[in-house]
Structures are given as C-alpha cells and as structure tokens.
Amino acid sequence: MEIKKQKEGTNLTINLAGRLDTTTAPQLDNELKSVLDGIQNLVMDFEELEYISSAGLRVLLGTEKVMKKQGQMVIRNANDTIMEVFEITGFADILTIE
C-alpha cells in the first residue's frame, strides 16, 4: 500500500493506494500517529484504494475518535467495494463520507 501525505497548515490530505488490510493497516496506523497533532481537517482520499478489511476499519475508527476531538475527518472517493463494507458494518453512519 502507498501512503501519500499533503499538509497545508492545519489541513492534511492522505491518499491511499492499494489494499488496506491486515498486512497494511499497521503501516497506516503508524503513519497517522505521528502526523495528527494539530490537524483540524483530515481528508482521506480513497480514490486509488482497492478495498478495506476490518483491520483497516480499526484504524479508521481510531482516527475518527481522535479527529472528533480536534476537528474532523472526511473520506473521499471510496469505491463500491469499500462503500459496501462501510454499509455492512454501519461505518457509513459514523464516518463523514463525501
């Protein structure tokens, strides 16, 4: 999985490419830990993300909990498969998806 970060002041955009699953989720978790300080607007761009499994959901849930306190997290460009997972798991209701 590839992780691209773009930071402007308190705005951070993260582009994910590939698969967000058991193997790659710890990588994203580590990346996020070090960059969320002071961020008020986090955009997760899933345009190039193929799919997400529950290991990825765990990271998103943790990040949502952090961002809710200091700003907000928005998810963009999720494909059908990812949206299906969000719907099945009720994450569609708790995440901000554009």
Add this chain to the structure above:
Amino acid sequence: MEQFKKKFLIKSLILKVILVFAITGAVLYAGITITIDNVLDEQEAALVTDRLKSDIVYLGDIIGRGNWSINEEGVLCRGKVQLGDGTDATANISPFKQLQSKTETFSYAFKKCGDEGLTWVGDQETGYQQGHFIRVAGSTRDAQGKSIVGTYIDKKVADVLDETGHYEGAANVAGRPIFCIYRTLIDKTGNVVGCVVVGRSIEELSEQTDAAKKYISWALIILLVIASTAVILYFKRTSDKINSIKKYLDRIGKGDFPEEPLTGKGTDELSLVIDSINEMKESLMEKERMGSELSVATDIQANMLPCIFPAFPEYDGFDIYATMNPAKEVGGDFYDFFMQDENHLAIVIADVSGKGVPAALFMVIAKTLIKNYTQIGLEPSQVFTTVNNILCEGNEAGLFVTAWMAIIDIKTGHVKYVNAGHNPPLIKLGDKFEYIEQKPGLVLAGLEDIQYKQGEFDLKDGDRIYLYTDGVTEATDLKGELYGEDRLLEYINNHVDDLPEYVLHGIRKDIDKFVGEAEQFDDITMLMLDFAKGQDKKAKRLEVEASPDSMTRVMKFIDAELESYGASRKAQKQIDIAVDELYSNVINYAYPDKNGTAIVSIELDDTNHLNTDEKVVKLIFVDSGVQYNPLERDDPDITLDVEDRGIGGLGIFISKTIMDDMEYTNINGYNVLTVYKIIE
C-alpha cells in the same frame, strides 16, 4: 508438605546428633560424677584415718612419757614443765604443731577438774557446762592463728575416756562435728590428769570434697559442651557439604549441567562421593551430547523424506500425503515418492530391521539406491532385484529392509508394483479399500540374486493406494492386543471421501486412542495416493505456517487462482477481503502458544452447492489449532456511536455478508471452514 518433610528430615540429622550427644553426655556425666564421688569419699576417709594414726602415734610418744600434771593455774605440765600456754611447753609441743599445719589435724589438751566437771581455767571467762576435761593446750588455734578456747568435751566422750582412757570416732569439738581420737594423760601415780585430742573437721573435709566435686562437675560439663560443639560444628560442615551435593545433583537432574565440577576437600567418604558425582556428570553430559546429536540425526532423516505438500503442484492428476513418526529418536522407516519421468510416479514405503542409528544409515542407503535405479528407467521388479544385490554386499550387520514400491502411469492409471516382504498395502478400486493379495518376495538385503515378481492393476478416478509399515497394524495396547489389519480397514473405509492428510492424521489418532497409555514401540509411517486422472479442476492447495508472514503468500496464491478462473474484479476484491479476515483469524487465534500450519485450498465448485448456473469458487481454510467455529459468533452491534464502537467480530460479519455461503465443520480435530462465492 513434601518440601517441608524434606527440610525437616535434613534438619533432623543435626537434631539427632544433638540428641545423641545430650544423652551420651548425661550418662557420662552421671557415671563420672558418681565414680569420682565414691573415689573422693574413700580417699577422704583413708586420708583422715592415716593422718589421725600418725598424729596419734606422735602424741602417744608424748603421752607415753607419763608424769603429767596440771598446776594451780590450770596449766598442763610434764612433771613441772608447763605445756600449753607456757613457752617451754609450746616449744615442747611444736613438732606436733608442724604436723598439724601439714595435715590440718588439730589437737587439744584438756584438764580433769573433778567429778563435778566444772571449772574456770586461767583468765577465761567461759565456763564449761558439761564434761570432765578442760582444754588447756596452746596448739588449739584456728586457721587464722586465733586461739580457740572454751571447748568442752562431749559427755559421752568423757564417759568413755573415764572408763577406757581412749576414744575414737565422731564428736563435737569446739562446737563443730569432728572425727577424732582422744587419749587420757596420766600423772606419775597413775591418775588421770587430763586428755589430748586430735581431730579433723568433718565439715571441712566434706566442704573440700564438695568443692572438688563441684570443680570436677563443671570441668566435665565444659568438656562435654566443647566436645559436642566441636562435633556439631563438624557435622554442620558435613551437612552443608551434603546440601551442596544435593543442590548440585538437583541441577543435574533437571538437565542443567554446571560447568564447574563439584568441589570438596579431603579424603573422607564424602569426598569419594563427590569424585563419583563429578565422573557421573561427565558421562551424563557425554550422553546428553550424543542425545542432541541423535536429535540432529532425526532432523536430517526427517528432512530426507519429501515433506512439502502438495508434493507436485504442477500435476493435477493425483494427490499424495505421507507421514512418519519415529518411535525412537532415529527411525528405520521411510517413505518416498518422486517422478520417474513426466508420466510416471513412483511411490515407496519401507521398514529397515532394527532401530536407531544403524537402521537409519541403512535406510538412507536403501532409499537412495531405490530412487536412483528407478530414475534410470528400470521396472519395479528390476529395481528391487538390483538394489537387493547391492545391499547384500557388505551387509555385515545383517540388517534387512521390507519394502513395497509402485510405479504409476499418471496418464492411464496403470500401476506396476513389487513387494519385498512388506505388509500388503490397501487399495481402493471403486468404493472400498481392500488389501492387495499377493505373495511377497523376500526382504531386501536378505539373500543375493533374488528375482522379484511384479504385480499390476489399474487406477481409475477417485481410486486410492494406502501404504503403511507394521508400526500401524502392530501398535499394541496395554493388554497386548494389536491394532491389526481389521481395525485399519474399518477406519479407512469409514473415511473414503476425506482428503488424504485427514485420513492419515485420523488413522494416527485412532491408533493413539487404541493404544492409550502404552508406549510406541515402532515407527508409524503411512502414505496415501489419491488418483484423479483428468480432473483438471482439482483444488489447488497451499500449506503454510500460520504466521503473519504467510498472509502475502496466501493472498498471491488466491489472486492467481481467481485470475485463472476469470473471476470478476468485484468478486476478486470481495474474496480478498474475506481471505484477509478469515486467514488472519487463523493466524491470530488457532495456535496461541505454539507454531502450526494451515492449509488454504481453492477450486471451482462442481457440486452446485449454491444451486446456480453461475461459476462458484469454493475456498477451504484448514487448521489443526484450537477448535473454533467462527460462524457461531454473535454479530456485532453496528448501530453504536463512534465512542462505543469496537472492532471485534466485524471481520467475520463482513465475510458472512459479502460471501454467498460459509460452512464450518470439524474433521478429526481439524477446523475446516468452507466458503462459497459466485465469481461472475
């Protein structure tokens, strides 16, 4: 409790020594004291008697000269010469005084003063209440040199003196109990004028004796205390030594060999024991080292047997699984399978006589020869005939091998086989397994120039061959009953549809259940061939160690297969998600405290399980870890707020939702999870 008892026992060694010493000491003390008391008492009596005798002999000399008188002043005189207080008399009596100072014997002289027995003597103010004799002599001084006056003679003594002129025995003199001898003094006319007494204080004597006894008692007690302390200290050292030996032995017992030898100075028996322990440790370490070399040998041997399954992923037409469990560290059994050429598969099973390293070495030779001569293109009977002749050469150890081998044409299913004294294999031609009825040839390495006969049969789709060694049928329970061919046949026929590895592990479990607590005497080796000519849709399987590292391999394997089935992009992604969820469950939970393997298989479902015309993929996850049915898990609550949401159970829930069907079964202790998904 046991620990306490041990501790107490060791302590009690010292307690016992102390107890023995206390008793021996008390007996010794009492014995020695009583003996010394008696000796002292006898000594004392003898001393008194001896001294009194010599004193009296001396006094007798004085007295014997007679002519005693006592003058007006009450002074005792010999003739006219004064004794006692007078200077001359003092001089006269001085030899006696010398004697007195030596013997501590004292003497007195008494004046007879009439029948009334009362008189005043000199300037003494003390009157005599009783008795007939008055002390007058000047030798009557006490230990401080003070003159003792005012002494009277007991009435009974005076009476005896009056009557016999002589008294010997105990009497009160100067108010003290004295052992004494009295003699009367006679004047020249033969009248009694007085008496003299020599005596010795009984009190003083017994005081001295008591002091001596006390002194000896203390000396004895101190001696005993010193002796017992010395012995206890010595014993403590010994028991410390014993304790350190015990600790050392405990370590050795646990297999933790100390580098330093056990030390102990001296040449006593304990030091000899220490020497023996050090020698024992050395030889145990040697044995241990040999044991670890043996276990390396076991590994080498195990690695010689093909053990990667699926064995021939490039061939679709058959499936092989085999296992070997050696009874000792190194076994004599082996199995083998390899391609003779691209159309011919060889399978071999063999059992070398004997156990341990010699059998293992022989096994290596036999296995290599069979494979080499097969791969040059010989027929099975030719292979055995040739290998037999080579093994017979230089077989000094007299080992032999029973072996069964077949070469299978994987295109036609034609089998040619040969048997050198081995157990009849089971073949399933059609529905049921049966033992191959064929008279076996002689064992390999038994006799030179044997011509082995070859048998033949044909395999069709779904037919199977099961090879085993006698470790299977001769597994024995505690009552001595054999597992036997009938039990084996029954088990295998009840599991004709299971995958070969399930069947082999299942047989092993069935044997274990049968033998119970009994020890495994022989290697247990099995091989199963599942023939499926022309089934090109056969499942592809991957066996991996269930660790996080294997996830990528599993995913690539699945993706490649899905690609080849022409699965839709969406279905592929969904299956990937399910594999990620389900296989990570195996990785994380199947083997909590050990390593284990998992099998992932994928195939196009030809059973129309989903009752559809569309293409369906069947995925199977197998592990032998903790028994767990993930489908029984409650679905998570997906309506909770962000703050209350957890992640548990989501993976299974996602999989259940995006897959078309999932089934869980437990086969012979294996968790088998089957997943179905329409892929177009």
